[in-house]
Amino acid sequence: MLGPAIAWYLVVGSAIFAIGAAGVMLRRNPLIMLLSLELMLNGANLVLIAFARLHNSPGGQVFALAVMAVAAAEVVVGLGLVVAMARRKIEIDVDLLSRLRK
Amino acid sequence: MSASSHVIAAAAWVCLLAPLAAVLAIALGGNRMPRRAAGYLATSSTLIAFAAAVTALLATLGHTAGNRRTITTAFGLIETHTLQIKLNLLVDPLALVMMLVVSGVGTLIVAYSIGYMKGEDEKRRYFAYMAFFVFSMLLLVEAANFFVLLVGWGLVGLSSYLLIGFWHERPSAVAAAKKAFIINAVGDAAMALALFLLVQHAGTLDFYGAGGVFKQAVSLGGNTWLINIVAAGLLVGALAKSAQIPLHTWLPDAMEGPTPVSALIHAATMVTAGVYLIVRAHPLFEQAVHVQQTAAGIGAVTLLAAGAIALVQTDIKRVIAYSTMSQIGYMFLAAGIGAYSAAMFHLVTHAFFKALLFLAAGVVIHALDGEQDMRKMGGLRKKMPRTFIAMLIGAGALAGLPPLAGFFSKDAILATADSGGVYDKMLLTAGIVGVLLTALYSFRLVFLVFGGEQSESARKQLAKHRGPEGPRWMTVPVAVLAVLAVVGGWLEIAGLWHPFSRFLAVVAPSIAAEPGATREWLLSAVSLGIALGGIWIAWSIYSARTQQAPKAPRALVEKLYFDRAYDLLFYRPAVWLADRLESWFERPLIERSGEEMASGTVIGGRFAAAIQNGLARSYVLLVAAGVSVIVLLFLVLR
Numbered sequence: 220m221l222g223p224a225i226a227w228y229l230v231v232g233s234a235i236f237a238i239g240a241a242g243v244m245l246r247r248n249p250l251i252m253l254l255s256l257e258l259m260l261n262g263a264n265l266v267l268i269a270f271a272r273l274h275n276s277p278g279g280q281v282f283a284l285a286v287m288a289v290a291a292a293e294v295v296v297g298l299g300l301v302v303a304m305a306r307r308k309i310e311i312d313v314d315l316l317s318r319l320r321k
Numbered sequence: 322m323s324a325s326s327h328v329i330a331a332a333a334w335v336c337l338l339a340p341l342a343a344v345l346a347i348a349l350g351g352n353r354m355p356r357r358a359a360g361y362l363a364t365s366s367t368l369i370a371f372a373a374a375v376t377a378l379l380a381t382l383g384h385t386a387g388n389r390r391t392i393t394t395a396f397g398l399i400e401t402h403t404l405q406i407k408l409n410l411l412v413d414p415l416a417l418v419m420m421l422v423v424s425g426v427g428t429l430i431v432a433y434s435i436g437y438m439k440g441e442d443e444k445r446r447y448f449a450y451m452a453f454f455v456f457s458m459l460l461l462v463e464a465a466n467f468f469v470l471l472v473g474w475g476l477v478g479l480s481s482y483l484l485i486g487f488w489h490e491r492p493s494a495v496a497a498a499k500k501a502f503i504i505n506a507v508g509d510a511a512m513a514l515a516l517f518l519l520v521q522h523a524g525t526l527d528f529y530g531a532g533g534v535f536k537q538a539v540s541l542g543g544n545t546w547l548i549n550i551v552a553a554g555l556l557v558g559a560l561a562k563s564a565q566i567p568l569h570t571w572l573p574d575a576m577e578g579p580t581p582v583s584a585l586i587h588a589a590t591m592v593t594a595g596v597y598l599i600v601r602a603h604p605l606f607e608q609a610v611h612v613q614q615t616a617a618g619i620g621a622v623t624l625l626a627a628g629a630i631a632l633v634q635t636d637i638k639r640v641i642a643y644s645t646m647s648q649i650g651y652m653f654l655a656a657g658i659g660a661y662s663a664a665m666f667h668l669v670t671h672a673f674f675k676a677l678l679f680l681a682a683g684v685v686i687h688a689l690d691g692e693q694d695m696r697k698m699g700g701l702r703k704k705m706p707r708t709f710i711a712m713l714i715g716a717g718a719l720a721g722l723p724p725l726a727g728f729f730s731k732d733a734i735l736a737t738a739d740s741g742g743v744y745d746k747m748l749l750t751a752g753i754v755g756v757l758l759t760a761l762y763s764f765r766l767v768f769l770v771f772g773g774e775q776s777e778s779a780r781k782q783l784a785k786h787r788g789p790e791g792p793r794w795m796t797v798p799v800a801v802l803a804v805l806a807v808v809g810g811w812l813e814i815a816g817l818w819h820p821f822s823r824f825l826a827v828v829a830p831s832i833a834a835e836p837g838a839t840r841e842w843l844l845s846a847v848s849l850g851i852a853l854g855g856i857w858i859a860w861s862i863y864s865a866r867t868q869q870a871p872k873a874p875r876a877l878v879e880k881l882y883f884d885r886a887y888d889l890l891f892y893r894p895a896v897w898l899a900d901r902l903e904s905w906f907e908r909p910l911i912e913r914s915g916e917e918m919a920s921g922t923v924i925g926g927r928f929a930a931a932i933q934n935g936l937a938r939s940y941v942l943l944v945a946a947g948v949s950v951i952v953l954l955f956l957v958l959r
Binding site for chain 2: 240243244245247252313314316317318319
C-alpha cells in the first residue's frame with residue numbers, strides 16, 4: 220500500500236469531522252454551519268477512501284461519490300435559504316429561526 | 322365414458338344449477354323484474370331441475386344394475402399432496418331418489434307459493450330464497466364427497482334461516498330463525514369434526530372410488546374409537562338437521578315461516594337430509610354398530626315423544642310439524658336397524674303426504690286469513706270439500722290406511738324391525754304405539770278442523786271469500802300431491818313387488834333380515850287395526866265438540882320441557898357469564914384501559930413537545946449525543 224499507515228488517515232479524518240461537528244453545534248451563522256457540515260462530510264469521505272485503498276475495493280470510493288452528490292444537493296438548498304434570508308433582511312442567526320415551532 | 326354417462330352428467334349439472342340460475346337472476350334483476358315473474362322463474366327453474374332429474378333417472382335405468390353410478394367432476398377445490406377434494410357430483414339410485422323428491426315436490430310447493438304469497442310485498446326475496454333452498458338441498462344430495470355434502474348441508478341451514486325468518490318484522494319469526502340456525506350449527510360443527518378425523522385417518526373425503534371413504538370403512542373400523550367418534554359426529558349432524566331428540570326444538574318454532582316454507586322444510590328438503598346422510602354413509606355406520614343402534618333408539622324415542630306432543634297442540638301447523646318429527650323418527654329407526662330401502666321408501670311417501678298436509682293446511686289458513694288455531698276452526702267440510710278430501714287423504718296416508726302411501730312404507734319399517742332381537746322388538750313396540758299416536762293426532766286434526774259445527778269466527782272469515790279454496794296455483798299442486806299420496810306407496814308392496822328396494826340395493830343393500838310374508842301380512846293387519854282404533858278414539862273424542870276434549874297433560878303442553886331445560890342449561894348460564902364478564906372484565910379492564918391509554922398519550926406528547934424547541938443547534942446536539950451513546954454502547958458491548 221502506498222503512503223502512510225491507515226491510522227494517520229483516520230486521525231486526520233476524525234479531526235476534520237470533529238472540527239466540523241463543533242462548528243455546526245457552536246456557530247450561529249448558517250453560512251458557517253454549512254461550511255462546517257461540508258467539513259464533516261469530507262472528514263467521512265477521507266476515511267471512506269482510505270479504507271477503500273486499504274482493502275483495495277472500490278466500494279468506499281463509490282460511497283464517497285454518493286456523499287459528494289448529497290453534499291452538493293444539500294449546499295444548493297442551504298445556500299438558497301441563506302440567500303432568501305439575506306433578501307428579506309433577516310438577521311443571519313439560526314437561533315432566531317424558530318417560528319415554525321409556534 | 323359412454324354417451325348415456327355424458328347425458329347423466331349433464332343432467333346432474335342442469336338439475337343442480339337451474340335453481341341457482343333463478344336465484345341469481347332474481348337477485349340481480351332487482352326491481353326491474355316484476356314480482357310475478359320472480360314466482361314463475363323460480364317455479365320453472367325447479368321444474369327444469371325436475372326434468373333433468375327424470376332424464377338422469379331414465380338414462381341411469383338404461384345401465385345395468387352394477388353400473389348405475391356416475392361421478393362428474395367440475396374442478397378441484399382443495400388440491401394438496403395428501404388431500405384432494407374436487408367439486409364432483411354423484412348420480413346413483415340413492416341420489417336420484419332424493420333429486421326426484423327434492424325437485425319434484427319442491428316444484429309443486431314453489432308453484433303453490435305463487436298463489437299463497439299473492440299480495441306479499443317481498444315476493445322476489447321469497448322466491449329467490451325458495452329456489453336457493455332447492456339448490457342447496459340438491460347440492461347436498463348430489464355431492465360425491467363429504468366436503469361438498471357439508472357445503473350443501475350448511476347452505477340448507479342458511480336458507481332455512483332466511484325463510485323461517487322471512488317475515489322479519491315479527492320478533493317471533495326472527496327468534497325462530499335464529500334458533501333453527503344455531504341448533505343446526507351445533508350439528509354442522511359435530512359433522513365437520515367427524516370429517517376432520519376422516520381427513521386425518523382416511524386421507525380423503527370422497528365417498529366412492531378406489532381410495533374412497535366407504536372402501537376404507539372396514540380398515541377404519543379396525544380403530545373402534547375412531548369409527549365410533551366419526552359415526553357419532555355424523556349422527557349428531559343428522560339429528561340436528563332432521564330435528565330428532567335432543568336437537569329437535571327448532572322444528573316446531575320453524576312454523577313461524579310462511580306455510581309453503583314449512584312444507585318445503587318438512588317434505589322436500591332439510592329434515593330428510595339426516596336420513597339421507599345415514600343411508601349414504603351406511604358403510605361407516607355399519608362399522609360403528611352401537612352408534613347405528615343409538616340412531617334407531619333415538620328415532621323410536623322421537624317418534625313417541627313427538628307423537629304424544631302432537632296430540633295436544635292447538636296450532637294446525639305445529640301438529641303437522643310434530644308429526645314430521647315423529648315420521649322422521651320412523652325413518653331413523655329403519656336406517657338404524659339397517660333397513661335402508663324401507664327408510665328411503667318412507668322418506669319418499671312421507672314427502673308426498675306431508676307436503677299435501679302442509680299445503681292443504683295452507684289452503685285452510687289462507688281461507689281463514691292467517692288463523693292457525695284449530696279450536697277456532699271447525700265445520701269447514703261443507704265450505705271446502707276439496708280441501709277436506711285432500712286433508713283426509715293426507716291424514717289417512719299418515720295414519721297408514723291402505724291403499725294410501727303411508728300404509729306400505731310404514732309397514733315396511735315395522736316388518737324389518739319385527740325380525741331382529743330384543744332391542745329390535747322394543748323398537749317395534751315403539752313403532753306400533755307410534756301408529757296409534759299417529760292415527761290419533763292426524764284424525765284429531767281432521768275432525769277439529771273439518772268436523773262439527775262452524776265456529777263464529779270461521780264463518781265470518783269464510784264469508785269474505787268467494788272461492789275459499791284459493792286460486793288454481795294452490796289447488797292444482799294440492800291435487801297432484803293428493804294423487805301422489807295415494808299412488809306413491811305402490812312403488813313397493815310387501816311380498817309382491819319390490820322395484821324400489823331393488824333399485825336402491827346397489828347403493829345401500831339392506832342388512833336387516835327379510836321377514837316372512839305371512840308375518841308381514843299379520844303385522845300389517847295388526848298395525849291397520851291399531852290405526853283404525855286410533856281413528857275411532859279420535860272420532861269419539863273430537864268429532865262432536867271441541868269443549869269436551871280431555872284436558873291435556875301439562876308435560877305435553879310444555880313440549881316435554883325441552884325448551885325450558887335448554888333455557889336453564891345453556892341460555893341462562895351464557896347470559897350470566899356474559900353479565901359477569903361485562904362487570905369483571907369489560908368495564909374495569911377494557912373500557913378503563915382505553916381511557917388510560919388516551920391520557921398516557923397526552924402526557925407523553927407534552928414531554929416530547931418540550932424537546933421540539935425550534936433551535937436547530939440543539940437538535941444537532943441531541944443527534945450528536947445520540948450517536949455518541951450508540952458508539953459507546955457498541956464499544957462496551959462488543
